[in-house]
Amino acid sequence: MTTADHITAAGIRQRPRLRAWTRGVLAGPLAFVASWILMAGAALYLPEGAAGIDNLVFPVVLFPLIWAVLFLYALLDRRLLRAYVVIGLVLASHGGLIAAHLGSVA
Amino acid sequence: MIKLSQERTKELLAIHGWSGIILGLLLYAVICTGTIAVFSTEIGDWSNPLDGPATEGLPPNINALVQELGDQVDPAYRDQFFLYSSGGGRLMLQFEGHLEQDGDDDHPGAEEHYGVLYEIDPNTLTLLNRTEGPEAMLDAARRATDALADFFVDLHVRLHIPNPWGLYVTGVLGLIMMVAAITGFLVHRHLIRELFTIRRNKEALLRSRDAHVIAGTWTLPFAFVLAFTGSFFSFATSLGLPAMAMVVFGGDQERAIAEVFGEPPATDETPAPVANFDAVIADATARTGARPNFIAGSFYGRADSQMRAFTPAEEGDLTGRSPVYSGVTGEFLYDKPVLVGQSPSAGNAVAALMAPLHFGNFAGIVSKAVWFALGFAGAYVALTGMLLWTNRRADQRAWQRMGRIVHWMGYGLPLTMAMTPYGTFAGRWFGWPLETAQWTAFGLAALAALIVALGARTAARARDLLVATTGFALLGVPLVRYATGGPGWLGAWSDGLMTVIAGDLIMMLGGVICLGLWRFGAGTSAEQAGQANSRPGRSNPQVTA
Secondary structure, X not given: OOHHXXXXXXXHHOOHHHHHHHHHHXXXXXXXXXXXXXXXXHOOOOOOOOOOOHHHHHHHHHHHHHHHHHHHHHHHOOXXXXXXXXXXXXXXXXHHHHHHHHHHHO | OOOOOHHHHHHHHHHHHHHHHHHHHHHHHHHHHHHHHOOHHHHHHHHOOOOOOOOOOOOOOOHHHHHHHHHOOOHHHOOEEEEEEOHHHOEEEEEEEEEXXXXXXXXXXXXEEEEEEEEEEOOOOEEEEEEEEEHHHHHHHHHHHOHHHHHHHHXXXXXXXXXXXXXXXXXXXXXXXXXXXXXXXXXXXOHHHHOOOOOOOOOHHHHHHHHXXXXXXXXXXXXXXXXXXXXXXXXXXXXXXXXXXXXXXXXXXXXXXXXXXXXXXXXXXXXXXXXXXXXXXXXXXXXHOOOOOEEEEEOOOEOOOEEEEEEOOOOOOOOOEEEEEEOOOOOEEEEEOOOOOOXXXXXXXXXXXXXXXXHOOOOHHHHHHHHHHHHHHHHHHHHHHHHHHHHHOOOOHHHXXXXXXXXXXXXXXXXXXXXXXXXXXXXXXXXXXXXXXXXXHHHHHHHHHHHHHHHOOEHHHHHHHHHHHHHHHHHHHHHHHHHOOOOOHHHHHHOOOHHHHHHHHHHHHHHHXXXXXXXXXXXXXXXXXXXXXXXXXXXXXXXXX
């Protein structure tokens, strides 16, 4: 197996220990960071409600559930690459939203 | 019934088991201490009573004393003031301001919270203690009145790890518990049947698995709610609010707090009289139907002063109310949502639900008792889960050792918790620093439990020794309480201190149950399955996975 194979999907599939680590990184730190970014970013598009605070409160209240969904999804999706793509999309979309908002405020 | 493939069920079982075993020991500690913390108010009243019973809500006729004490406080330290009850029903009156420390133009001095804390007997309205100093000193004085309950609550909330790290740890433990509850639900192939199934004639490991599943299934919704609300409490202020401040308000925490908790009134530093506290309490009682148990105010003795009364939930409501008053005239200004925002909202309603769901205090002692029982069952599920996991692997040396550690935590933690009152009472009696005395008792018990758990010939023997010692320790608690200056039963009865008598009886009942388990019980089924566990380090051919 060449070095290049190590980082391809096929390479990872053939190496159970590497596969376990790769999935562990996705389900552990990456899923947690994605939940946090999703929570913070959701405050920018959720409705503010009558008192102007619903968009701030609901993401914070739902944070544990968001994490549980991403965590279990990261562990259970048989196609590891797809799981990386989905969680990467969550990170990129909400991270981008936050960056654009902070850029406009500055 | 949820249909899953065998392979998917295996994966979920692996997630369920590993999520439990990796942080299960700490999770067990959080559940056990949380179960006890449900009765934190009662523990405070039992462990440090006054000569009369604790009243519900703030006591009557306090205005003259509060104003007299307030007038003695340096105006620099009257930015905020609080009235609340502590252990034994003590009335606490706290003033706080900012102490500017020395600095120069380039290095301005940091501002430190500084203030005065009065401890008042609500029955006689006499001053018991006065503490003046920085926030940490006020905290220590406040904690001293409620030391035992605070010790357990702190262990539950942040495992005594400094903030925010302790909150992060317990938040992650809450998430782990939630995953264990979700996966536990998903792997049930026959949910209803498993609520009632225990195979008595089968081998010990199967029976223990059935006992774990029955207890786990009955408490599944509760475990999920507790885990969800618990991780919310841990992460809301340590991660949630800072995230909102950073993202929505560009890092401006003050603006975030003003948005969520409301803008302060316009500044007016003109000296002004102070509103009548008795009148404010009476109005809040009439307006909400419940007597306030907490008052928070700002700028005592100034024209811009306001005070906010917090009342407990009335029957049929899940949350209390918090009317706001002028701190000068005592005039009612408006009803403020208890938690967040300036007007009623779905966000406030949802956030306000978290507390009663987590603390179980929405229907008085009855709901607390139910929460205690369900918490106890949750601790049983966590312990039997870990015992099952280690017993199934008891032919491997590393898992044998892990099994002993599970015994240490599983049966040693109740012992350390039973010993903590010894430290509290002795510390109060001899005038030792209370926290040091509590940690000494707790630490020595933990060390003794570790020696027993690792040194006993078998795991079952370790369990027997620890359970028996816990029984004797619980039986001795009322004696130590009495010997260190606490009221006897006759005195408590005549003073109306029913919590003292009830607390002693519960300790004694707990002790008798432990001794009964030691003498006649044979341990949890999970443990029976692995009771032949020999001393860690020796292989055990009798136990099969």
